[in-house]
Amino acid sequence: MTTTDPDGTPRPRDAARGWIGWAISGLLLLALAGGAAYWVTRRDAPPTVAAPSFGGAFAMTDQNGNTVTDRSLRGKPYAIFFGFTRCPDVCPTSLNRMAQLRKQLGPDGMKFAIVFVSVDPGHDKRQDIGNYLTLFGTPIIGLTGTDAQLAQIVKAFHVYYEKVPVPGGDYTIDHTAAIYLMDREGRFVTTIDHQEPQDAALAKLKRVIAS
Missing domain, CATH: 3.40.30.10 (Glutaredoxin)
Incomplete structure (x- = not known):
């Protein structure tokens, strides 16, 4: 089966899935970056927050x-x-x-x-x-x-x-x-x-x- 690009061009469904996968990966990377900014003190980790x-x-x-x-x-x-x-x-x-x-x-x-x-x-x-x-x-x-x-x-x-x-x-x-x-x-x-x-x-x- 196929899906179409915004301009109406047909493309395979797996390509659409690949695009969606990249989008989800980008969101996950942003979430991880945000999480890294929140620092929890451990006995072997020096503080890095403001x-x-x-x-x-x-x-x-x-x-x-x-x-x-x-x-x-x-x-x-x-x-x-x-x-x-x-x-x-x-x-x-x-x-x-x-x-x-x-x-x-x-x-x-x-x-x-x-x-x-x-x-x-x-x-x-x-x-x-x-x-x-x-x-x-x-x-x-x-x-x-x-x-x-x-x-x-x-x-x-x-x-x-x-x-x-x-x-x-x-x-x-x-x-x-x-x-x-x-x-x-x-x-x-x-x-x-x-x-x-x-x-x-x-x-x-x-x-x-x-x-």
């Missing part, structure tokens, strides 16, 4: 029982990291790195805050977080909260986390490993990736402090 997309309103509880919000953190730049106290590698490495960077900054080291947000509220109570953070030898604000509060701050920073079952009925948590650097007004500036050189991370911190 700066205003990171940060926002949140309210959590620190290790001393005080309420900490996005507004109460304003006035001083801060580095914020999401993890959990039983994390075997990325979390202690990242927090120790921030402690070392603060030390390298000398007198400027206390001009920014370090904030740790637990993504394991079922296990990490504020006392657990407080005890954990003392291991790093520098002041760190540790935050926890209800499931709803955690969902709000995770959404604000586009953080990925997921419980992963392990043998014996326990679990670990896969999560974003980037450290977010925010300016004194609570605006996102850049990130420190857990694999980037120390001198590059130090330069980023200096820039945030000076801004």
Whole structure:
């Protein structure tokens, strides 16, 4: 059987199908391109979305029982990291790195805050977080909260986390490993990736402090 072009010229039906196939392929490519613009943070993928997309309103509880919000953190730049106290590698490495960077900054080291947000509220109570953070030898604000509060701050920073079952009925948590650097007004500036050189991370911190 045949079909016709718009000018009335007959053509085989399979040619028409080919034209339709190309059109559908084009639409799929556009959809994929649009989807690629929406970035979901993974532990091994650095953020690539626009700066205003990171940060926002949140309210959590620190290790001393005080309420900490996005507004109460304003006035001083801060580095914020999401993890959990039983994390075997990325979390202690990242927090120790921030402690070392603060030390390298000398007198400027206390001009920014370090904030740790637990993504394991079922296990990490504020006392657990407080005890954990003392291991790093520098002041760190540790935050926890209800499931709803955690969902709000995770959404604000586009953080990925997921419980992963392990043998014996326990679990670990896969999560974003980037450290977010925010300016004194609570605006996102850049990130420190857990694999980037120390001198590059130090330069980023200096820039945030000076801004």
